[in-house]
Amino acid sequence: MDLAPRSRRPLRIASPVIIASGTFGYDGFGRGITPEMDLGRLGAVVPKTVTRQPREGNPEPRWHPRSYRRALEAGEFVFLNSVGLANPGIDAALSEMAPQWAELATNVVLSLAADSVDQCAEMTAMTQGVAGFQALELNLSCPNVEDGAVFSHTAELAAAAVGAVRANTDLPVLAKLAPNVPDLTEIARAAVGAGADALTISNTIPAMMIDVETRKPVLGTATGGLSGHGLRPVSVALVYRVAQAVDVPIIGVGGIFEAKHALEYILAGATAVQVGSANLADLWAPFRILNGLRVYLEEAGIRNMGELIGAVQVETAG
Ligand SMILES: Cc1cc2nc3c(=O)[nH]c(=O)nc-3n(C[C@H](O)[C@H](O)[C@H](O)COP(=O)(O)O)c2cc1C
Numbered sequence: 001m002d003l004a005p006r007s008r009r010p011l012r013i014a015s016p017v018i019i020a021s022g023t024f025g026y027d028g029f030g031r032g033i034t035p036e037m038d039l040g041r042l043g044a045v046v047p048k049t050v051t052r053q054p055r056e057g058n059p060e061p062r063w064h065p066r067s068y069r070r071a072l073e074a075g076e077f078v079f080l081n082s083v084g085l086a087n088p089g090i091d092a093a094l095s096e097m098a099p100q101w102a103e104l105a106t107n108v109v110l111s112l113a114a115d116s117v118d119q120c121a122e123m124t125a126m127t128q129g130v131a132g133f134q135a136l137e138l139n140l141s142c143p144n145v146e147d148g149a150v151f152s153h154t155a156e157l158a159a160a161a162v163g164a165v166r167a168n169t170d171l172p173v174l175a176k177l178a179p180n181v182p183d184l185t186e187i188a189r190a191a192v193g194a195g196a197d198a199l200t201i202s203n204t205i206p207a208m209m210i211d212v213e214t215r216k217p218v219l220g221t222a223t224g225g226l227s228g229h230g231l232r233p234v235s236v237a238l239v240y241r242v243a244q245a246v247d248v249p250i251i252g253v254g255g256i257f258e259a260k261h262a263l264e265y266i267l268a269g270a271t272a273v274q275v276g277s278a279n280l281a282d283l284w285a286p287f288r289i290l291n292g293l294r295v296y297l298e299e300a301g302i303r304n305m306g307e308l309i310g311a312v313q314v315e316t317a318g
Helices: 068-073 090-101 117-127 155-166 184-193 229-243 259-268 277-281 285-300
Strands: 017-019 079-081 107-112 135-139 173-177 198-201 205-207 224-227 250-253 272-275
Touching: 017 285, 068 277, 090 107, 090 117, 107 117, 117 135, 117 155, 135 155, 155 173, 155 184, 173 184, 184 198, 184 229, 198 229, 224 229, 229 250, 229 259, 250 259, 259 272, 259 285, 272 285, 277 285
Parallel strands: 017 272, 107 135, 135 173, 173 198, 198 250, 250 272
Antiparallel strands: 079 224, 205 224
């Protein structure tokens, strides 16, 4: 399957299951991976977003609950984080991490976030000629320091950022869009018009929880981002709407813990999915989801998963 059919360089994926940015750690990208985990079965991994300069991230606490695994075991499904873009910076990523990524048996998608349109261009130009990744994912859920607006909150800014990346690379470009806008189709069209080969939908949604005993927010930054189960219906709806508006592959992300969750996204119109919070509870999650998809297809007698893309049956009134 090619996730970037419009691109000069294909992004061939072995399966539709991809590991979402920020959820396999950063240098911790390989932490916890055992030799039994055959990464070659996955479509790709997207390491933590890199920025132009190193960033330390936000004050603690940055997670709620502290252990996603224990929360899941206890039947708790609301996950908040304010990790921020803690990362070693693009210089270190390209010189120290990329050679390690080159050894992996799967595609690596380098996730970039910039402070300005010019910096999108600069960072992308820095990636030219560096081996170790097969595509770029532009994280548009961060502010443009010039006016404080989040890149993917307006069609103009999203297009400018994607265009700056597109102009500086031959690699497939994935645009990762933020969920909290009135009409994501407009922004999706702008990103595709500016040269995005695929869209990743979506990212965490702004959220807050307060401990009523202490009267303090559960996160050190007061507000953070909601991921996991609560995000899934929001993000599935966005995939469904956007799939009707653009003709590039969509990668669905948000709250995928089981194969049936991945299938929801595929039926809504996604070609592939990314698994995020589930990794934080269990690094085997992407493999379990992949196995579950295989079993589902076999039992349903479906030989080509492509038949299911966008196959949701919506009854229209009248
Ligand atoms: C702890 C944590 C860190 C994240 N860091 C990033 C990041 O650096 N870049 C990015 O594009 N998304 C980041 N995300 C968002 C995920 O990639 C994903 O879009 C989101 O969590 C929804 O998927 P999920 O419900 O499967 O977690 C992060 C999410 C979590 C939970």
